[in-house]
Amino acid sequence: MTEDGLKSFLALLSDDPERAGELFVHLQGKLIRYFGWNLCSNVEELADEVLDRVARRVAEGEQIGSPVSYVLGVARRVLLESRPRLLTLPLEGDVEAPRNEADPGDFARLDACLEAIPPESRAMLLEYYSAEAGERIRVRQEMADRMGLSGNALRNRCLRLRKSLQDCMERRTRARVKREAAS
């Protein structure tokens, strides 16, 4: 993405540069989820490809009424273009069954990741996702009422915490793999 393209695209999202940056990152997140839900493995790469193409078109002077709709249209095109690659996957037999053995190192990493979350947030996260299927709506509404939050606000907080936990685990797992490869 060229600098001019990025500037033009950001200007399209918002007059306020800081807000435009937030919206850009927000849109990138939606694209990553879109490609993930459509079973693409290189989700970040595809999301960047979409944003690159949109920025290029904006820089070329294309008039775009709704940036979000336009981005989704380009994403659909990129998804279609990526699909034939499914056929070149060297699939051999069935998907390997997951190994069931517990790895003690994983639990230590999880411990560390949980410790990194403030205690109140940790308790909120665990309570939010402890509800059984039939009780989720009630339990979560009760939590929101107790905390003085809207249902949406509570949901978003817990989603962010869950994501941060997942990212933390992955960082530590990658660090372990790197250490083992180096030794």
Added chain:
Amino acid sequence: MNPVRLRAYLLGRLSDAERHEIESRVFEDDDFDSLLQEAEADLLDDWARGRLVPQDADTVPRRFPPEKLRLAKVMAGHTRSVAPGRDRGVRRWLAAAAALCVISGGAYLHRRPVVEMPPPAPVVKRPADGAVQVFALHAPATRGVSVPVFRLSRETVIVRLTVQVAAGSGRHVVELESAGPPIRLEVTPSGGGLSIDIPASQAPAGNCDLLIFEPGGTLLATYAFRIERE
């Protein structure tokens, strides 16, 4: 939008048109976006706790990456030991999690595998016409258009899907996607059309997508339809 529909989307059970509707809302409505993310988390948690029907439980590991599956497994172990409103501490959580299966990262395909379906078993006797049911797909699926619904008769032995392709085209790859394992076949057109035969016992029920790829690998068309069994 009801949670059942969101879950169907996450499990890949909706038609193209239905998927497009949900994906449009994800981009245009932030609240809906987080609702779908929560539906994903709940689906993974239900999977990790063994609360899904077998078909769904088999589908989940094929549609989500290992890191999300692993997190769900570990959180399932912890939340089983935590009463709402109380945090019993990380150590106890770890002891509960240690009893669980942990999916290790790195070596798994998290995309659906494509199963090479063996050719239909040869028919020893020529079946009566009624035993071959033809589903002719005339128009590629487009957004907003209702998809054709085919009712599969109990007497049917062979389901024949047919589409029209340009004359003179070479061997095409055809991929049938549904709630079951994807089916991929290489088919040579004849008489201006492509047809694939599937034993009726193996024909998927529910929403289906038939993808046609040109010999070079370019996606030619997608046909969305639905099969209902008598």
